[in-house]
């Protein structure tokens with residue numbers, strides 16, 4: 221990109237650049253000279269429980285702190301009514317049940333409805349929909365039966381917008397589960413949930429839960445369908461989970477351990493979310509990982525949306541921005557065993573130990589796991605020596621599993637250079653590169669992979685997002701400027717699909733009232749969701765990934781910023797289409813002429829999908845979710861040539877049938 225164009229894009233000297241752009245750019249596309257195969261995995265999604273992405277987000281549970289295991293056992297709950305000392309007690313059975321030790325004991329003596337109760341505030345309220353069924357469940361045991369529970373959804377004015385009741389049956393020391401469903405009578409984004417106790421008796425309560433019935437695929441205890449749909453709509457090639465830094469944990473005691481996230485939900489031991497305390501400027505004291513969304517559900521989600529699963533496991537190191545704890549090498553074995561067991565859990569026969577667990581959870585068929593990451597943003601020789609032990613053990617037992625290794629936190633610098641060299645020496649399968657950089661970096665690096673080694677390790681562009689301000693700044697915006705710079709950069713990934721085999725924007729989800737990190741691809745509140753301009757860029761790449769890269773050039777050169785333009789091209793052998801991606805990063809409309817060579821005939825009409833906006837600062841929002849979203853139009857094709865206007869600051873996808 222010329223300096224004047226770059227200055228214009230970053231908003232300094234648009235006048236100068238504009239004058240020099242009144243011209244036609246003539247692109248040459250060589251359809252019969254494919255240079256690389258586009259992997260089906262090329263465009264995927266990165267899931268992490270950050271910004272209330274899982275609990276309070278895609279995991280549809282409405283009750284916060286349902287099992288009283290948060291640091292403060294009654295966080296999220298307010299006790300109501302006329303209480304006597306000891307009426308409601310938090311009990312801890314640590315020795316008997318260390319994975320879910322706390323429960324509530326409620327003693328009720330001659331209570332009428334409204335006398336004694338408790339309210340759950342939800343995750344920044346509860347999103348409730350008029351007419352929808354809500355499913356309440358509770359685990360209980362009662363020494364002295366006789367307690368009736370009145371359940372109420374209330375709006376901020378205290379008006380009841382849904383109610384049910386439950387009279388737990390039986391007495392004894394064993395825990396039982398009882399459920400009841402009721403419908404809501406109003407839509408409310410900020411509802412709360414009351415439980416009133418009536419009668420005489422004593423009851424122990426745990427796992428107090430409320431789910432909407434319209435979860436993804438209507439699975440009880442499942443995920444928010446609108447959020448999953450946003451992912452499904454992208455047809456992602458892979459889904460990476462569970463992160464991100466939560467894999468590493470602040471220290472090793474709170475690292476992500478997949479075995480603790482499977483089986484009955486009441487047995488899954490919650491831990492504090494690493495993002496709870498990470499940023500002093502964005503504290504989220506009520507952020508925990510209940511693991512209602514655990515590894516089984518992640519695999520199931522991947523299968524549902526047709527994506528390859530990419531689990532990332534802890535490599536024996538805690539987050540190096542935090543404690544940087546490492547496990548001594550001679551004690552790494554359990555960590556490695558976790559990795560081996562995960563492959564068995566995903567792929568093993570139902571007669572294997574972990575394959576049986578998967579089958580018992582309802583999925584006897586293997587998930588057909590093909591790849592796995594070892595470590596997230598880990599670096600230094602301490603990472604390499606651990607990775608080597610993992611690699612040896614995994615490859616010995618499962619030679620076909622592709623391993624993803626970390627190249628640290630940055631796409632350049634000493635740490636990156638060291639790891640990139642070491643990993644390539646090790647013949648690592650896939651190296652995970654991360655880039656959280658300013659938009660200009662994305663433009664300047666559109667040719668990053670043009671000169672990468674063509675053989676050896678492949679690249680996973682595992683986390684990227686243009687930062688309108690700077691990394692971890694709360695002022696970062698998902699505006700058109702960042703989206704366009706990413707679109708330009710991604711032409712370089714696509715052009716080099718023989719080197720870059722996977723790519724994902726990060727982070728994925730953010731709750732408008734519960735986020736720690738911005739920018740993020742998809743934002744939600746308790747009822748709504750919207751895609752950012754960055755989402756539409758990813759989606760356009762993913763839905764138009766094609767099967768083979770073909771050259772598109774300006775004056776015999778790759779299009780990497782000449783006249784402020786960036787471009788890549790693919791053909792899709794299945795749909796017999798030519799797909800051009802062209803990004804105009806200038807503030808002027810410009811004319812693109814595409815001379816298409818090496819093809820017999822093209823359809824007389826093609827389509828052009830345009831992502832553009834009114835200005836570079838423009839954003840989407842919950843109220844204006846589609847301000848910047850793809851618009852489609854027809855374009856005419858004259859023999860082997862297409863002419864089209866490229867709007868200022870636009871990402872354009874041109875699709876033409878080859879006949």
Ligand code: AHR
Nearest residue numbers: 464465466596597726727
């Ligand atoms: O995407 C947010 C964080 O950025 C991820 O957890 C981490 O891998 C990176 O530093």
